[in-house]
């Protein structure tokens with residue numbers, strides 16, 4: 645498996661290690677992950693519960709720091725930034741979409757979309773924002789407040805807000821977790837369109853093979869390690885891969901040195917399970 649950083653990565657981590665706690669309570673959430681998220685692509689991060697997906701996303705996005713290794717956004721090493729510069733980088737160069745929408749209830753749809761720009765004191769590119777409003781299909785809702793919208797519409801506002809400042813990369817953490825399947829598919833379609841039609845970059849954590857199938861590529865984590873990458877995923881292939889990872893994990897107590905089965909025929913050099921940090 646090729647784990648070298650991608651040349652034109654919008655974001656990447658190299659030899660990423662994240663350890664929570666110490667001594668008996670130590671959890672090695674990331675155990676030497678090297679992965680690049682290519683610019684202009686939609687990448688999904690999948691893996692069993694507790695495999696380190698959220699930790700990887702948070703560290704790659706500058707929301708949390710690594711214990712060792714490095715993380716970069718668009719060529720800027722995050723470890724070289726003090727807190728103020730890191731805050732500015734997150735504000736100006738990273739967009740976020742969370743499961744819980746995180747809209748401000750007192751602001752209108754239009755105000756929520758431009759909030760990051762308003763906080764930064766910049767006007768933003770009005771043509772770009774206008775185009776975004778059409779892409780997310782909210783033109784007739786611009787003066788509504790979040791409570792007057794469906795969950796799917798609220799998440800579409802959050803998607804528009806994430807892209808409003810043309811960030812280097814948008815990180816989405818289970819963006820369809822609170823949506824019914826139809827609204828979820830709409831939001832995933834939007835993320836895909838933003839990447840393919842508007843040349844954006846998206847990195848999405850998901851549990852859902854159907855959601856991952858909207859991505860260009862899926863990276864799989866198991867026990868804090870990168871164990872596989874899949875180009876052009878389908879829900880069926882992702883599901884098969886996840887079943888293999890889950891099966892491997894349940895084998896861990898009996899076979900502590902056994903690697904994760906690899907159904908893709910890809911050499912699997914990093915697949916020794918980490919028995920630390922695996923929730924029961």
Ligand SMILES: Nc1ncnc2c1ncn2[C@@H]1O[C@H](COP(=O)(O)OP(=O)(O)OP(=O)(O)O)[C@@H](O)[C@H]1O
Pocket residue numbers: 664665671672673691692693694695696697698699700921922923
């Ligand atoms: N703040 C924390 N303190 C201690 N341990 C943590 C902390 N955050 C995460 N962990 C542990 O790190 C490991 C990876 O957690 P993480 O949330 O990244 O996994 P995940 O793949 O996103 O899981 P899920 O799919 O269940 O959301 C788990 O064993 C988890 O219990």
